[in-house]
Amino acid sequence: MKRLTGPAQVIRFFLMVIIHFTATYKSNGQAPAAEPNRLTVIKAKALIDVRNGKLIERAVIYVLNGKIEKVGTNLEIPADATVINLTDKYVMPGLIDAHTHLCHEYQYELEKVPGANIVVETAIVDNANRALIGVRNARDMINSGYTTVRDLGNSGVNADIAIRDAINKNWIPGPRIFASTRALSPIGGQFARMPDDVRRALVPKEYVEISGVEEARRAVKQAIYDGADCIKIIVNNDRMSLNQEELNAIVEEAKKAHLKVAAHATNGDGPSLMAIKAGVHSIEHGYTLSSDVLMMMADQGVYLVPTDRTGVERYQQRIKRALAANVKIAFGSDMYFLDAKRNRGQVTVSTYHSYIAAGMNNVQILQSATMHPGVLIAGDGKVGLLEKGYFADIIAVEKNPLLNIEAIENVVFVMKEGKVIKTAD
Numbered sequence: 001m002k003r004l005t006g007p008a009q010v011i012r013f014f015l016m017v018i019i020h021f022t023a024t025y026k027s028n029g030q031a032p033a034a035e036p037n038r039l040t041v042i043k044a045k046a047l048i049d050v051r052n053g054k055l056i057e058r059a060v061i062y063v064l065n066g067k068i069e070k071v072g073t074n075l076e077i078p079a080d081a082t083v084i085n086l087t088d089k090y091v092m093p094g095l096i097d098a099h100t101h102l103c104h105e106y107q108y109e110l111e112k113v114p115g116a117n118i119v120v121e122t123a124i125v126d127n128a129n130r131a132l133i134g135v136r137n138a139r140d141m142i143n144s145g146y147t148t149v150r151d152l153g154n155s156g157v158n159a160d161i162a163i164r165d166a167i168n169k170n171w172i173p174g175p176r177i178f179a180s181t182r183a184l185s186p187i188g189g190q191f192a193r194m195p196d197d198v199r200r201a202l203v204p205k206e207y208v209e210i211s212g213v214e215e216a217r218r219a220v221k222q223a224i225y226d227g228a229d230c231i232k233i234i235v236n237n238d239r240m241s242l243n244q245e246e247l248n249a250i251v252e253e254a255k256k257a258h259l260k261v262a263a264h265a266t267n268g269d270g271p272s273l274m275a276i277k278a279g280v281h282s283i284e285h286g287y288t289l290s291s292d293v294l295m296m297m298a299d300q301g302v303y304l305v306p307t308d309r310t311g312v313e314r315y316q317q318r319i320k321r322a323l324a325a326n327v328k329i330a331f332g333s334d335m336y337f338l339d340a341k342r343n344r345g346q347v348t349v350s351t352y353h354s355y356i357a358a359g360m361n362n363v364q365i366l367q368s369a370t371m372h373p374g375v376l377i378a379g380d381g382k383v384g385l386l387e388k389g390y391f392a393d394i395i396a397v398e399k400n401p402l403l404n405i406e407a408i409e410n411v412v413f414v415m416k417e418g419k420v421i422k423t424a425d
């Protein structure tokens, strides 16, 4: 490097460095940094009021410091505001997926024996590459309109935390991530049975195994230390299950740290009942829950995150029972397989088809895709609605999704926390 002699040269050098980095930053296609105190006004053909299932025509949204300041019809626009013109588009809250695995990619062609693929992935893909898989999926998710996700494990050792932090620092584009770190599981995690020495080497790369109340408490503390925003538990797998005392201890420790708990529970009512009794916040999958258990969930405010595939009659029946019992349904894709033709965001958004097949109407689908997971993941008043005080997570579509729900499969504009990530033109 050339030596700098006078003060003027030093100043010029640093100015050039600043100009260089500014230029590089913009050429990466990143969203420009938000300008504090500068009002942005979005004008839209209409806004979807998801809470009430209504359309607000000629909507105007004031965005200030990343949050929604005001929403209304034909509001006056201050002369110094930055105006975003979406007057031929419908705006709605950013989509939310309550059950993602951004750093997990399942390639069916590799699966020769049951459970082999996740074993192969864990054995041969290191944390750095798990994180890079997540970087790609995070970008594809936000481009499809997902502004918040809850990432529930199968992300190696804390790759989810690395991606969350990189997005928060604006290094890479992606949704706001609520990350669980490794899932807490019975011995063996979710792998098929394997020789014990192999299990001891592999399972901790993906799960924290628990046997006993003290291990349960320690595992939650480890997750907190690792940076978790929420806790994921595998209540049951194959012949193994966490017991009531272990579940109670997990939820108690999590609640002390103000973390919510998501419980993977399948195989009838038993595992879900234990999890609900322990005080978890959501049941993931719960494919065949009875009406009695669903009514208990509604009473206690426990959400169902269905993660359904289309065309499975018994899954559809349990959605119908859940709706009849007034259980809040939070959209969760549980998407992790590699699709040759579509990216992760495109595959994820298409999974609402299973909700239509189960008899949900468009308002119910939109609420499950925004408002309900918003409260489940982030608490009241943060994400999932376009109302005063909420984060300005706003997407736009070409058609009215109250009438044409398929409009959500083609998101043309994305704003996250007041920053434009994808533009309509």
Ligand SMILES: [Zn+2]
Binding pocket: 099, 101, 152, 334
């Ligand atoms: Zn899952």
